[in-house]
Amino acid sequence: MSETNQIKNIPLSKIRPNPDQPRKYFDAQAMDSLTRSxxxxxxxxxxxxxxYGDDEYxxxxxxxxxxxxxxxxxxxxxxIIIRSGDSDCAILSLLxxxxxxxxxxLEIAQSYRDLVKKNGYTSHDVSRRLGDKPYKVKERISLxxxxxxxxxxxxxxxxxxxxARALLKIKDSTAQIEAARQICxxxxxxxxxxxxxxxxxxTDKDPSFHINKIKDIKIFRNTINKALNVLxxxxxxxxxxxxxxxxxxIFTITIHN
Numbered sequence: 387m388s389e390t391n392q393i394k395n396i397p398l399s400k401i402r403p404n405p406d407q408p409r410k411y412f413d414a415q416a417m418d419s420l421t422r423s424x425x426x427x428x429x430x431x432x433x434x435x436x437x438y439g440d441d442e443y444x445x446x447x448x449x450x451x452x453x454x455x456x457x458x459x460x461x462x463x464x465x466i467i468i469r470s471g472d473s474d475c476a477i478l479s480l481l482x483x484x485x486x487x488x489x490x491x492l493e494i495a496q497s498y499r500d501l502v503k504k505n506g507y508t509s510h511d512v513s514r515r516l517g518d519k520p521y522k523v524k525e526r527i528s529l530x531x532x533x534x535x536x537x538x539x540x541x542x543x544x545x546x547x548x549x550a551r552a553l554l555k556i557k558d559s560t561a562q563i564e565a566a567r568q569i570c571x572x573x574x575x576x577x578x579x580x581x582x583x584x585x586x587x588x589t590d591k592d593p594s595f596h597i598n599k600i601k602d603i604k605i606f607r608n609t610i611n612k613a614l615n616v617l618x619x620x621x622x623x624x625x626x627x628x629x630x631x632x633x634x635x636i637f638t639i640t641i642h643n
Contacts, residue, residue: 392466392467393432393464393465393466394464394465394467395462395463395464395465396435396443396462396463396465397461397462398452398455398456398460398461398462398463399461400441400442400443401435401442401443401444401445401452401463401465402438402442402443402444402445403444403445403449403452404444404445404446404449404475404479406475406476406479406497406500406504407445407449407479408479408480408489408493408494408496408497409449409450409489409493410493410496411490411493411541412450412453416450417450417453417454417457420450420451420454421454421457421458422458423454424451424454424455424458424460425458425459428460429451429455429460429463429464431448431451432448432463432464432465432466433445433446433447433448433449433451433452433463433464433465433466434446434447434448434465434466434468434478434482435465435466435467435468436467436468436469436470436475437467437469443465443467444475446468446470446475446478446479446482447478447479447482448482451463476497476500476501476504476505477501477515477516480494480497480501480516481516484516490541491526491529491547491550492529492537492540492541492550494526495526495527495529495530496530498512498523498526498527499527499530502527509523509524509527525551526547528551528554529547529550529551529554531554532550532553532554532562533559533562533563535563535566536553536562536563536566539563539566539567539569539570540553540566542570543569543570545566545569545570545579546576548576548579548580549569549574549576549579549580552579552580552583553565553566553569553583555583555587556583556586556587561586565582565583565586568582569582607628607637610626610637610639611626614626614639617641622641622642623641623642624639624640624641624642625639625640625642626638626639626640627640
């Protein structure tokens with residue numbers, strides 16, 4: 387009787403990691419928490435594997451549980467065995483992580499690029515198999531052209547995908563790294579990042595010139611907020627709206643009679 391799609395306890399020593407695992411970074415604190423949970427309750431949800439050689443298996447999905455089980459001192463783990471080729475294995479592993487909303491946009495971008503490079507897929511193939519729109523697949527693959535140091539800044543400071551795409555507009559690697567450093571160290575949000583890069587790419591001035599302008603606006607905004615708080619504490623009703631136009635910032639304060 388075939389073991390395919392049945393749950394079976396398999397020795398951890400007989401399972402090899404998936405070389406196409408889309409998740410590249412594992413949060414140490416979350417892993418410690420999962421390890422303690424497995425030590426107490428065991429592995430509740432089986433991992434997924436495929437047959438690989440004689441009585442050997444390759445992990446498809448569930449690497450966090452696999453690693454935590456090993457760390458917890460388990461010798462075997464419950465598995466669902468499925469039939470899968472190399473390309474399907476990479477797709478299934480990525481799908482499992484996407485459905486769990488378990489990947490960063492950079493990890494998704496790297497997985498998309500790997501599917502194109504290693505398996506010969508087009509962006510339309512990836513789109514059709516994973517349900518992402520073709521233009522989104524292309525956009526995400528393009529993020530892998532960012533300098534590796536810039537990608538490290540993005541991961542460490544948790545920049546958004548929109549901020550990462552804005553950095554693509556800076557073609558020079560050194561300038562791109564410097565811009566990423568300034569964005570991270572000064573805590574720029576999405577609109578501020580986009581405005582900063584827009585000004586940076588249309589002039590030859592030093593990045594700090596643009597950062598100083600953004601800092602001045604932040605100081606002005608904080609001053610307005612403090613003044614409004616004083617008014618409200620005095621019983622005066624006041625509203626404040628801010629709008630970013632193409633060429634200016636518009637601050638509107640309304641004091642009610």
